[in-house]
Amino acid sequence: xxxxxxxxxxxxxxxxxxxxxxxxxxxxxxxxxxxxxxxxxxxxxxxxxxxxxxxxxxxxxxxxxxxxxxxxxxxxxxxxxxxxxxxxxxxxxxxxxxxxxxxxxxxxxxxxxxxxxxxxxxxxxxxxxxxxxxxxxxxxxxxxxxxxxxxxxxxxxxxxxxxxxxxxxxxxxxxxxxxxxxxxxxxxxxxxxxxxxxxxxxxxxxxxxxxxxxxxxxxxxxxxxxxxxxxxxxxxxxxxxxxxxxxxxxxxxxxxxxxxxxxxxxxxxxxxxxxxxxxxxxxxxxxxxxxxxxxxxxxxxxxxxxxxxxxxxxxxxxxxxxxxxxxxxxxxxxxxxxxxxxxxxxxxxxxxxxxxxxxxxxxxxxxxxxxxxxxxxxxxxxxxxxxxxxxxxxxxxxxxxxxxxxxxxxxxxxxxxxxxxxxxxxxxxxxxxxxxxxxxxxxxxxxxxxxxxx
Amino acid sequence: xxxxxxxxxxxxxxxxxxxxxxxxxxxxxxxxxxxxxxxxxxxxxxxxxxxxxxxxxxxxxxxxxxxxxxxxxxxxxxxxxxxxxxxxxxxxxxxxxxxxxxxxxxxxxxxxxxxxxxxxxxxxxxxxxxxxxxxxxxxxxxxxxxxxxxxxxxxxxxxxxxxxxxxxxxxxxxxxxxxxxxxxxxxxxxxxxxxxxxxxxxxxxxxxxxxxxxxxxxxxxxxxxxxxxxxxxxxxxxxxxxxxxxxxxxxxxxxxxxxxxxxxxxxxxxxxxxxxxxxxxxxxxxxxxxxxxxxxx
Numbered sequence: 109x110x111x112x113x114x115x116x117x118x119x120x121x122x123x124x125x126x127x128x129x130x131x132x133x134x135x136x137x138x139x140x141x142x143x144x145x146x147x148x149x150x151x152x153x154x155x156x157x158x159x160x161x162x163x164x165x166x167x168x169x170x171x172x173x174x175x176x177x178x179x180x181x182x183x184x185x186x187x188x189x190x191x192x193x194x195x196x197x198x199x200x201x202x203x204x205x206x207x208x209x210x211x212x213x214x215x216x217x218x219x220x221x222x223x224x225x226x227x228x229x230x231x232x233x234x235x236x237x238x239x240x241x242x243x244x245x246x247x248x249x250x251x252x253x254x255x256x257x258x259x260x261x262x263x264x265x266x267x268x269x270x271x272x273x274x275x276x277x278x279x280x281x282x283x284x285x286x287x288x289x290x291x292x293x294x295x296x297x298x299x300x301x302x303x304x305x306x307x308x309x310x311x312x313x314x315x316x317x318x319x320x321x322x323x324x325x326x327x328x329x330x331x332x333x334x335x336x337x338x339x340x341x342x343x344x345x346x347x348x349x350x351x352x353x354x355x356x357x358x359x360x361x362x363x364x365x366x367x368x369x370x371x372x373x374x375x376x377x378x379x380x381x382x383x384x385x386x387x388x389x390x391x392x393x394x395x396x397x398x399x400x401x402x403x404x405x406x407x408x409x410x411x412x413x414x415x416x417x418x419x420x421x422x423x424x425x426x427x428x429x430x431x432x433x434x435x436x437x438x439x440x441x442x443x444x445x446x447x448x449x450x451x452x453x454x455x456x457x458x459x460x461x462x463x464x465x466x467x468x469x470x471x472x473x474x475x476x477x478x479x480x481x482x483x484x485x486x487x488x489x490x491x492x493x494x495x496x497x498x499x500x501x502x503x504x505x506x507x508x509x510x511x512x513x514x515x516x517x518x519x520x521x522x523x524x525x526x527x528x529x530x531x532x533x534x535x536x537x538x539x540x541x542x543x544x545x546x547x548x549x550x551x552x553x554x555x556x557x558x559x560x561x562x
Numbered sequence: 563x564x565x566x567x568x569x570x571x572x573x574x575x576x577x578x579x580x581x582x583x584x585x586x587x588x589x590x591x592x593x594x595x596x597x598x599x600x601x602x603x604x605x606x607x608x609x610x611x612x613x614x615x616x617x618x619x620x621x622x623x624x625x626x627x628x629x630x631x632x633x634x635x636x637x638x639x640x641x642x643x644x645x646x647x648x649x650x651x652x653x654x655x656x657x658x659x660x661x662x663x664x665x666x667x668x669x670x671x672x673x674x675x676x677x678x679x680x681x682x683x684x685x686x687x688x689x690x691x692x693x694x695x696x697x698x699x700x701x702x703x704x705x706x707x708x709x710x711x712x713x714x715x716x717x718x719x720x721x722x723x724x725x726x727x728x729x730x731x732x733x734x735x736x737x738x739x740x741x742x743x744x745x746x747x748x749x750x751x752x753x754x755x756x757x758x759x760x761x762x763x764x765x766x767x768x769x770x771x772x773x774x775x776x777x778x779x780x781x782x783x784x785x786x787x788x789x790x791x792x793x794x795x796x797x798x799x800x801x802x803x804x805x806x807x808x809x810x811x812x813x814x815x816x817x818x819x820x821x822x823x824x825x826x827x828x829x830x831x832x833x834x835x836x837x838x839x840x841x842x843x844x845x846x847x848x849x850x851x852x853x854x855x856x857x858x859x
Contacts, residue, residue, distance in 0.1 A: 185631075431751075436754075
């Protein structure tokens with residue numbers, strides 16, 4: 109390609125290759141999309157918009173101005189999404205900038221880019237910096253571009269792309285929601301892919317094939333991205349929970365418990381372990397879930413030692429109760445009293461039930477217990493059977509308030525497979541059609557199953 | 563003779579009957595299934611409501627797009643050519659870019675038709691909340707107000723339109739980013755039904771959690787009772803995403819508690835439906851001014 113001027117046909121190749129490059133990277137752009145509405149479709153919207161432009165052109169059109177005009181008309185009609193609308197206005201500005209020209213020189217191109225960026229800004233009621241608008245504007249503001257006298261397009265595009273990249277990597281510093289998500293702006297990234305594709309066309313490298321890239325380049329994540337590092341930071345509310353069993357510890361951590369005290373085999377942590385956990389946090393209020401009747405006093409003791417004003421113990425007597433309390437958490441509530449109110453609201457309604465294996469023969473609570481058989485228990489032993497499903501069904505059957513319950517969360521022990529759990533769930537669902545069942549892998553050691561019945 | 567035309571968009575969920583009754587037109591958005599684009603028509607002539615929500619139940623992802631510029635241009639210009647000014651009551655700007663786009667189209671058209679007015683109002687709500695504002699515009703127009711007066715009146719009352727909604731599956735709202743709450747709000751928990759309001763900047767905001775499906779209806783009724791103002795002068799509006807049975811139960815529970823003059827049940831259109839998912843029930847009343855704002859979504 110003669111890179112000193114661009115004709116209509118040259119522009120067609122550039123537009124086409126820009127589209128192909130964006131299309132191949134559309135999923136990456138989609139994944140970056142957090143602003144203004146994080147619906148993950150920026151890449152798709154931009155590529156559909158751009159494609160509409162290409163489809164509206166005659167690829168044999170010799171005049172650059174005419175080519176740009178039909179391209180612009182096409183993008184206006186096919187514009188979708190915020191990013192697509194902005195992009196189409198950018199194209200419109202570009203096309204107005206070269207409309208009289210049959211051949212475009214690098215200085216013409218820069219002038220048209222300036223007009224394009226102005227039009228793009230005007231397309232938005234309240235332009236936001238840190239978006240593709242910023243990238244459109246800043247890429248032509250670098251000193252290289254201002255001072256150079258380009259005689260061919262390859263070096264212009266190389267500088268444009270350099271400027272775009274720099275501007276794009278700076279977007280998280282301008283737009284807090286990007287910084288929070290730890291990503292650069294999606295629309296800006298889409299623009300970069302378009303221009304990279306166009307630059308490749310200038311070098312004669314037309315993209316072929318349909319392969320799709322999905323691996324987001326590392327540089328698109330900010331260095332302090334929360335996806336990568338977690339650091340101690342000040343929070344209004346912190347939750348500390350005791351738990352036993354690897355799976356349950358992991359579960360509580362994943363659900364936002366900032367410090368989990370491992371109860372260990374005996375499930376008997378010391379007050380010191382709680383106090384150490386409190387000191388590891390930086391929070392206005394600490395809420396403690398002891399999750400065992402025998403740990404409540406220890407937790408209260410620790411609260412007294414640390415700061416009774418700041419630490420609030422919710423008296424959860426089982427991990428199932430702790431789960432129920434966690435399910436109602438809403439950190440946006442204004443006061444800690446409100447938060448505790450929500451977390452304890454449904455607690456009186458929680459029944460915790462377990463399935464375990466009997467260690468000896470006995471007759472307890474009128475139930476004949478056989479060593480090695482499955483036992484169903486709440487506070488009392490309720491059922492025993494050689495068959496685990498029978499033990500569960502008998503136990504449910506003897507719960508006095510089962511008809512008032514609505515939601516059952518099933519935590520599976522370490523020896524229970526997902527298949528077993530779901531098969532059991534099917535039997536329960538059939539017997540109790542109005543109950544809603546959910547499953548969580550708890551990997552408990554002692555219990556085959558734990559049920560939070562609410 | 564009407565002095566101006568009233569338009570809304572696909573997210574107003576107004577049935578053809580309502581549109582005709584109040585002499586309101588609308589600008590369709592689009593939805594996309596498997597890369598094929600369809601206009602989001604409120605008469606369900608493309609896909610029936612049942613078909614549409616069954617697609618979603620099968621896990622088909624339906625994407626939506628804002629009102630395209632050419633649609634705005636065509637609809638607005640059509641009215642201007644008839645000698646009418648235009649009032650466009652838009653979907654909340656926190657949910658759709660349509661409002662922002664409409665302002666630009668309006669600006670261009672007012673240059674093209676000097677002396678003429680195209681007023682766009684951000685309803686800060688969607689579904690029957692948005693529809694209600696369009697209906698108010700009709701009533702105010704009948705009182706002889708001009709387009710500017712009606713537009714500023716709508717802006718002064720829009721935050722008194724309260725939404726109380728509950729969804730069957732939060733995945734839809736989360737997937738399209740149209741619900742505001744900290745990510746920790748929706749953990750790996752079962753049986754949690756969020757109560758979703760439209761906050762003071764028009765975002766869907768999950769304000770609290772309801773545990774257990776049986777508690778949803780009484781909690782919705784309690785929220786209406788607590789927030790409604792002068793129910794005896796208003797119609798209770800309930801929209802649902804292919805869940806008529808529960809919508810009727812919700813209506814009956816609310817009507818028993820609160821003396822509304824009448825009630826209106828309707829179906830949630832394709833655009834709102836694609837983001838809230840099948841089973842959603844959404845209640846709209848005129849009540850206390852909304853002052854709550856959720857976190858950044």
